[in-house]
Amino acid sequence: MGENYRIGTIAIKGGYNPKGGEPKVVPIVQSATYEQDDPEFVAKVFNLEADGYLYGRTGNPTVTALEEKFAELEKGVAAVATACGQAAVVYSILALAKAGDHIIASSAVYGGTYNLLKINLPKLGIETTFVDPEASKEEILKVAKSNTKAIYGETIGNPGLNVLDFEKFAAVAKELDIPFIVDNTIATPYLVNPIDYGANVVVHSTTKYANGHADALGGIIVDGGNFNWDNGKFPEFVEEDPSYHGISFVKNFGKSAYATKIHSTLIRDFGAIPAPVNAFLTNRGLETLHLRVQRHSENALKLAKYLESHPKVSWVNYPYLESSSQYNRAKKYLRGGGSGILTFGLKGGEAVAGKLIENLKVTSLVVNLGDVRSYIIHPWSTTHAQLSSEEKIKSGVLPDLLRVSVGVEDINDIIEDYSEALEKI
Incomplete structure (x- = not known):
C-alpha cells in the first residue's frame, strides 16, 4: 500500500492485494502442504534463495497476509506470526540471546511474561534484571552487563497501567547498542507506533485487541528494520548460518534480517505457528x-x-x-x-x-x-x-x-x- 495511507485504511486493505478474478477477502488456505512442479525451485526455497510455500510450518498465504498487514500497521519492515502472544515474546528474545546472555526488563509487565523471564528463560541460561519503569536512565544503565542483549517493556503495563517512557528506554538501548523490544498489545498500533519512538521490535498478543472477539489465539513480532546488527554483539546475524550453507541474514536480507532469522530458524525448529483459520479471524478483526x-x-x-x-x-x-x-x-x-x-x-x-x-x-x-x-x-x-x-x-x-x-x-x-x-x- 501507499506510505500515506492512514491506519483505518491499512487496517482494512493492508497486506493483501487481490488481482482480477481473485477473492476480495483473504482466503483461508487450510492446507498443510503445497503442490510443486520444479525441483530446482523447491531447493531454492529451502535455501532461502526464493520465496515460496512448501509446508505449513514454514509458510501459509493466509498467515502471510496477516504478517504483511501487521508490519504496515506498526510501520515495520516485516512481521512473523506465532501461535500465541507468549510464543511471540519467547521468540523475540531467543532470536537475540543465548545461554550466558542477559536482558533488562521493566518490572511492570504481564505476570506470564514476568514468570517467563524470571523462571523459565534462566533454565536456558538467559538471565533477566527487572527495573522499575520509573527508574532514571542512569539507574537502568547501572544494571547493564557486557552480555546484555535487549531491553524490554510494555507500552501500557498490565495491570499496573504505567505508560512506558519511550524516550528514556530508547536512550538506554541506544547507549548500550542493543535492541529495544516493546509489547504493544494493550495500546495497539491505533494509539501508538513504538517504532516512531525508538523501538526496534514490537510484539503483540493478537488474541487481545488485534483479534478483538476472543475467538482466535495468536501473536506477532514486528521487525522495525532500524537496528544495526553488525555491531559486534550479534554475530549470528552477520556470520554465515550453518543450516543455510553460506547465508548471512544481514548481508542477504538487509533490514528484515531479524524477522527472516526468526522465521527461518525459530519457527522452523520450534513451531508455534498460527492455524490458518486463526490468522484469518485475526486479519478480519484488524479490519475494525x-x-x-x-x-x-x-x-x-x-x-x-x-x-x-x-x-x-x-x-x-x-x-x-x-x-x-x-x-x-x-x-x-x-x-x-x-x-x-x-x-x-x-x-x-x-x-x-x-x-x-x-x-x-x-x-x-x-x-x-x-x-x-x-x-x-x-x-x-x-x-x-x-x-x-x-x-x-x-x-x-x-x-x-x-x-x-x-x-x-x-x-x-x-x-x-x-x-x-x-x-x-
Whole structure:
C-alpha cells in the first residue's frame, strides 16, 4: 500500500492485494502442504534463495497476509506470526540471546511474561534484571552487563497501567547498542507506533485487541528494520548460518534480517505457528481495530470517571484520567485515548471484591482482555498468582486491585451494571 495511507485504511486493505478474478477477502488456505512442479525451485526455497510455500510450518498465504498487514500497521519492515502472544515474546528474545546472555526488563509487565523471564528463560541460561519503569536512565544503565542483549517493556503495563517512557528506554538501548523490544498489545498500533519512538521490535498478543472477539489465539513480532546488527554483539546475524550453507541474514536480507532469522530458524525448529483459520479471524478483526479501540478508550474513560466519583471506590487508575500519575505521558505518546483497561479498588478491599464481581451482569469474570465484551478479574489471586507478594507489587498488582477490560457495549449499560453491583456491597 501507499506510505500515506492512514491506519483505518491499512487496517482494512493492508497486506493483501487481490488481482482480477481473485477473492476480495483473504482466503483461508487450510492446507498443510503445497503442490510443486520444479525441483530446482523447491531447493531454492529451502535455501532461502526464493520465496515460496512448501509446508505449513514454514509458510501459509493466509498467515502471510496477516504478517504483511501487521508490519504496515506498526510501520515495520516485516512481521512473523506465532501461535500465541507468549510464543511471540519467547521468540523475540531467543532470536537475540543465548545461554550466558542477559536482558533488562521493566518490572511492570504481564505476570506470564514476568514468570517467563524470571523462571523459565534462566533454565536456558538467559538471565533477566527487572527495573522499575520509573527508574532514571542512569539507574537502568547501572544494571547493564557486557552480555546484555535487549531491553524490554510494555507500552501500557498490565495491570499496573504505567505508560512506558519511550524516550528514556530508547536512550538506554541506544547507549548500550542493543535492541529495544516493546509489547504493544494493550495500546495497539491505533494509539501508538513504538517504532516512531525508538523501538526496534514490537510484539503483540493478537488474541487481545488485534483479534478483538476472543475467538482466535495468536501473536506477532514486528521487525522495525532500524537496528544495526553488525555491531559486534550479534554475530549470528552477520556470520554465515550453518543450516543455510553460506547465508548471512544481514548481508542477504538487509533490514528484515531479524524477522527472516526468526522465521527461518525459530519457527522452523520450534513451531508455534498460527492455524490458518486463526490468522484469518485475526486479519478480519484488524479490519475494525480503529473503530473498536476508539470506542474501548471512550468507554473506559467514562467508566473510570464514574468509579472515581463513587463513594464505595477508594481509588481508580486509568492513563487518561487527569488524576493519573501517567496522564502527561499518556497524552505525550498515545493518540487520543488510553485503550480499554482500567483498574480500581474498593473501600472494603479484597474482602468485598468477590461480591462485586458476582453481582455484575454486563461485565463478566473472564481470564482475557481486549475483546468487544467487558471483563473483570482480580489479578492478585489469578493472572499474577505465581509471583511473590513483593514481585506482584513491583509489577503494579495490589491485593485490592480489580482489572476491568471495558468492552464496546453501550456505556450507559456498563455504568448502570456497576451502579447496581456496588449498591449490593
